[in-house]
Amino acid sequence: MEQLCFFPEAGQSKSLPKEMLEYTPGLFRKEESDYLLEKFISESPWKQRLQKMWDKEVLTPRLTAWYGERMEEEPIPWTPELLMIKAKVEPLAGVEFNSVLLNYYRDGNDSVAWHSDKVNVLGKRPVIASVSFGQVRSFDIRNKGDHGEHYSVRLEHGSFLLMKAGLQEAFEHRIAKSVKPMKARVNLTFRVVKHAY
Numbered sequence: 001m002e003q004l005c006f007f008p009e010a011g012q013s014k015s016l017p018k019e020m021l022e023y024t025p026g027l028f029r030k031e032e033s034d035y036l037l038e039k040f041i042s043e044s045p046w047k048q049r050l051q052k053m054w055d056k057e058v059l060t061p062r063l064t065a066w067y068g069e070r071m072e073e074e075p076i077p078w079t080p081e082l083l084m085i086k087a088k089v090e091p092l093a094g095v096e097f098n099s100v101l102l103n104y105y106r107d108g109n110d111s112v113a114w115h116s117d118k119v120n121v122l123g124k125r126p127v128i129a130s131v132s133f134g135q136v137r138s139f140d141i142r143n144k145g146d147h148g149e150h151y152s153v154r155l156e157h158g159s160f161l162l163m164k165a166g167l168q169e170a171f172e173h174r175i176a177k178s179v180k181p182m183k184a185r186v187n188l189t190f191r192v193v194k195h196a197y
């Protein structure tokens with residue numbers, strides 16, 4: 001329930017903490033974004049995974065697909081489209097990524113709850129490059145120690161969000177459910193997965 005109406009459909013925050021995250025709309029043109037959205041929706045090996053919620057296992061309210069390095073699973077080979085996007089975001093992030101997580105939000109009922117992306121799998125102070133296609137959704141961010149400090153970014157079709165080193169430690173983020181009708185959205189988060197050999 002908390003997910004539904006904390007700061008629903010929050011608009012664009014006027015100032016974002018630039019040292020933590022940088023938003024770039026229109027990294028991909030509309031026609032290319034339309035093509036990529038359809039391609040990812042129809043061709044990715046989507047799964048609805050189980051996640052631990054306290055002592056229960058529940059289905060995640062969205063579909064996911066992982067490519068490249070994974071901790072527990074066999075890697076799925078990169079597609080030409082994913083390699084093209086990876087090559088485009090790497091110079092912007094200043095990082096070579098070895099993994100990408102695709103999230104498919106089918107409608108406003110799909111979401112991701114407050115979390116930060118785990119530092120143990122991703123190494124300390126991970127940099128994450130996030131690319132969005134499809135329905136504009138609000139990406140909410142709040143300080144873990146002070147929920148009063150919060151921001152929202154409307155992630156547009158073809159946009160790029162760079163989550164810089166330090167963001168995951170101090171802040172958590174989510175995509176809230178929406179009561180407004182929402183079309184499909186696919187988000188890609190490029191990551192560096194480090195193996196604990």
Ligand SMILES: O=C(O)CCC(=O)C(=O)O
Nearest residue numbers: 103112117139175187189
């Ligand atoms: O869909 C998004 O924009 C964010 C996804 C996310 O936070 C994640 O996969 O860790």
Ligand SMILES: [Fe+2]
Nearest residue numbers: 115116117173
């Ligand atoms: Fe995340």
